[in-house]
Amino acid sequence: MLQELIGKRSNKVKNQVERGMVKKFAEAIGDPNPIFIDEDIGKQSVYGQNIAPPTFPRVFDYGELTGLELPKKGLIHGEQNYHYSRPLLIGETVYCYTELSDYYEKKGMLFVVMKGHGETLEEETIFTSEQIIIITETVRKGMKS
Amino acid sequence: MKQLNVLKNSDTLEKITLAPVSRIDLIKYADASGDFNPIHTIDEEAEKAGLPGIIAHGMWTMGNLSKLFTPYYEDGFIQDYKVRFRGMVFLNDVITLQATVEEINERRIDFKVVATNQDGKEVIKGNVLFAKYNDGC
Numbered sequence: 001m002l003q004e005l006i007g008k009r010s011n012k013v014k015n016q017v018e019r020g021m022v023k024k025f026a027e028a029i030g031d032p033n034p035i036f037i038d039e040d041i042g043k044q045s046v047y048g049q050n051i052a053p054p055t056f057p058r059v060f061d062y063g064e065l066t067g068l069e070l071p072k073k074g075l076i077h078g079e080q081n082y083h084y085s086r087p088l089l090i091g092e093t094v095y096c097y098t099e100l101s102d103y104y105e106k107k108g109m110l111f112v113v114m115k116g117h118g119e120t121l122e123e124e125t126i127f128t129s130e131q132i133i134i135i136t137e138t139v140r141k142g143m144k145s
Numbered sequence: 146m147k148q149l150n151v152l153k154n155s156d157t158l159e160k161i162t163l164a165p166v167s168r169i170d171l172i173k174y175a176d177a178s179g180d181f182n183p184i185h186t187i188d189e190e191a192e193k194a195g196l197p198g199i200i201a202h203g204m205w206t207m208g209n210l211s212k213l214f215t216p217y218y219e220d221g222f223i224q225d226y227k228v229r230f231r232g233m234v235f236l237n238d239v240i241t242l243q244a245t246v247e248e249i250n251e252r253r254i255d256f257k258v259v260a261t262n263q264d265g266k267e268v269i270k271g272n273v274l275f276a277k278y279n280d281g282c
Contacts, residue, residue: 021177024176024177025177025178025208027173027177028170028173028174028176028177028178028205028208029174029177029205029208029209029211029212030163030170030209030212031208031209031211031212031215033212033215033216035215035218036215045218045219046218046219046278047218051218051222053208053211053212053215054211054223054226055204055207055208055211055226058178058179058180058204058208059177059178059179073182073184073194074194076230077203077204077230078229078230079227079228079229079230080203080204080207080227080228080230081225081226081227081228082223082225082226082227083224083225084222084223084224084225085224086222087218087222087223
């Protein structure tokens with residue numbers, strides 16, 4: 001069912017690393033450090049700007065992957081990876097898309113590997129992410145085949 | 146800002162123990178992240194999913210874990226952050242965050258990172274590759 005979707009990508013979506021959202025996110029993970037929030041500290045930092053926490057890309061819109069319909073409930077988040085070429089800067093624009101990179105079966109469960117990409121307008125990669133979603137046998141029975 | 150250049154193999158960063166997980170923590174994370182899966186905030190939905198109660202977003206714990214490195218962003222940045230979610234985090238769990246140096250050279254420090262609950266069970270396990278900016282470090 002998912003086999004033919006491997007390698008398919010969503011359309012790129014324009015996202016902004018918004019100051020307010022970064023502040024809210026940093027507070028929600030209990031890390032309201034001035035490097036994320038305080039404008040003066042940001043300017044004086046090696047980045048010349050405030051940065052976003054490494055798990056911030058969770059908030060971005062990666063577009064829709066046509067044809068990919070995962071169950072809305074009962075999914076287990078198995079693994080999560082981020083790879084950065086540099087931290088995300090507040091105020092910058094990031095173009096994001098997602099890709100089904102792999103899909104396999106193990107002990108009756110399905111493992112779905114989704115990749116995320118964040119790029120500049122010039123298509124330079126800022127970060128990539130990988131998420132492994134586990135679909136248990138019970139949830140799987142409710143899926144369309 | 147703290148300095149990383151004094152670290153050596155097997156050293157640990159200052160560990161952090163979080164306040165007991167509260168519903169408001171998870172509501173705030175849902176709002177900040179846009180992940181409104183109700184098993185993280187609504188008891189009935191968690192029970193319907195066969196859980197004893199609401200569970201924390203794995204990404205909430207992963208987000209918290211990254212703060213061990215926040216004091217060091219003047220010296221470098223997190224180039225790779227990989228975790229495996231190994232156990233569920235429930236309301237009132239007390240989570241401890243730790244990072245241990247596995248390998249170190251002039252360019253990077255590899256850390257093993259772990260979040261454990263009050264019973265010492267690992268809920269998240271993973272690795273951080275911290276890339277250093279080189280100016281006499």
